Amino acid sequence: MIITITAFKLPQPIAAEEARRIYLSTAPTYQGVPGLLRKHYVLSEDGVTAGGVYLWNSRAEAEALYTEAWHAFVADKYGVEPTVIFFDSPVTVDNMAQQIVADEL
Template identity: 55%
Template sequence: MMITVINSIRLPEPICVAEARALFLQTAPQYQQLPGLIRKVYTLSEDGATVGGVYLWRSREAADALYTPQWNARVAEHYGAPPTLVYLESPVVVDNISDELIAADEKPLSS
C-alpha cells in the first residue's frame, strides 16, 4: 500500500514565499533518489505561519525509514519547531505529468 505523509511545522515567526523557497532548497537535495519516496511537495500556508510537506511513499516501511528521532531533530533545528506527521493510505494516485493511474496493492497500512 502506498502511503502519504503530511508533515506540518508551525513556525515561531511567519515567513514569505522567498524565505520558504530558500529554506526548502537547502533540504531538497537530501530527498532526491531517497529509497521508496515517489514524490515530495513542500508547502507553505497562505499566512506564512506553517510550512511542511506532502510525501508519497511506496510503503509504510520506506516512510518509517526516514522519520526517525534524528530526522525530527534536524527538522526542528532547521525550522525552529518540531514537525507533526499524519499518515494516510493512498490506494490510488492520479499522475497527470506521467499520464499514469497508479493503484497500490491491497496490503493495509497497519501491517
C-alpha cells in the same frame, strides 16, 4: 502507497521567497531516499505553517525516514517540532504522466 503530511507552526511567519530558499537548501537530502516517490514542500498563505506532502512506496520506507535524527533536523532548521500523519493511498491520479496508479492487492 502511503502519503505522509508533515506540518509545523513556525515561530515567525516567513515569506514565500524565504521558504523557497530554505526548501532548496534541504531538497537534495530527499533525493534518492529509498521508497520516496515524490515530495512537495508546502507553505500556508499566511506563512505561519510549513511542511511537506510525501508519496511513498510503503509505510516501512516512510517510517525509516522519520527518525529521531530527522525530527531533530527539522526542529533545528525551523525552530519547532514537526507532526507527521500517515495516510493509505490506494489510487493516485498522475496527470503529468497521464496515468492512474493503484496499489496491488
